[in-house]
Amino acid sequence: MFRFEDVYQGVLRDLNFTIEKQDKVILFGPSGAGKSTLLFLLNRLNDPDEGKIYFNDKPLDAQPITELRKKVGLVLQAPNLFPGTVLDNIKYGPSLFGEWEEKEGKKLLDYVQLPSSYLDRDVEQLSGGEKQRVSLARTLANSPEVLLLDEPTSALDYRTAEEIEEVLEELIEEHRLTMLMITHNLNQARRLGNRGLFLSDGRLLEDGKIPDMLDNPEQKELAEFLDQ
């Protein structure tokens, strides 16, 4: 699905790997390792300084950028909701492409386990967990093939984070999504991921299966990171 060939961008160096359809990839690494930069490259919020990234065997930069962004959905750490109602937010993406249908609203809230009465609620009235669910529904509204998640639960309390995690687990299975997720929560990684990429100083140091790479790390950097 994605292929990185000699990619350099900012801190990221010499990245060469592929991501297959329906892979559930967890990105690990210390702060500043380039994890968010990597996700931004896939949604083309940023471009490589050198090298090429391919999506479905076509170079990313050869595809219409707004169409690509629609297919490769991104959920950021903060919900970053737009002012207005829940409905205003979830219809935002499809409306850009003239594809919004009113009946979708309830279905999308159902995906993220929010009652349909929330559609007309002002986003300012929502709790942190509810906002993150709406942010997730907003990304799902575009029917993406890939879901990029940049620490979507790190700003939430333990219980709420667990709830969002359950929502994600169901969604990814149900929609057969390919997922790349940054998380520092190892339990979450074990639960949601089937493959791990460990980045340090912008380099990909270890690429393996989850839970194997967490139980028996090959690189001492990963072992040290997991011990912290």
Add this chain to the structure above:
Amino acid sequence: MAPEISNQSLIFLIIFVIVPLALSYYYQLGVSKSVIWSTLRGTIQLFAIGYILTFLFDLPALYGIPFMLTVMIIIATFHARQKGKELPYVGFIIFFGLVVIEAGVLCLWLIFDMIEFKPSEVVPMSGMVIGNSMTAMGLALERMKTEFKENNGRLLASLSLGAEPKQASHLIIQKTLHASLIPNVDRLKTIGLVQLPGMMTGLILGGVSPVMAIKYQLVISLSIFSSVSLSAMFITLCMYRYFFNKNKQLLQNDEEISNSRS
């Protein structure tokens, strides 16, 4: 008519400067130097412009007016440009905007016989329009930069969903225009109630009847209202695109913005 202010009377204006100086000294505000410097500078500038205006008002309108307006627009451009100098082409865009707005306002004044085409009428009236437009453009640029910084996450979210830069910037454009226009609307609402506008006060002191002074004030207030609104709109709609590169990616700092079109 108000009595002519003698040079001796002007000297007593120093009392108005002594008050802030004393406050600065007493409370150790550290602004004494800048109070003295700005008073001196302001006085010299005003006298200089008084003599220059006397000379310019005697010039034939056909080249005295274009000359003076060009000088004013160039100075206003340099001043407004300071608020967004990292943005590409900002100086050129401000200059172009000021020329078009000033030309439009001047044409309306002349077509509807509101003023005569002579330097003593066109130059001070245009000065007010250009000055206020300059401030509006500067404020809009500053506000827009702040909004782009504060809404970085929302902009990224919007772009990541497939929005074009214009669609992603919609909220920022809206907020910038709102912030630029509201003080303008408020000023117009309270005009004459809270304070008498400077021009009207000047005309009344100069012996013109209050009703005539009000007519002139209305012409200038509404002209300023319209030109300030247009200036803020023009600069915002022209400049938001420079916060993105050609790949519809948000530029994250001043260096990226200034290099984006080179």
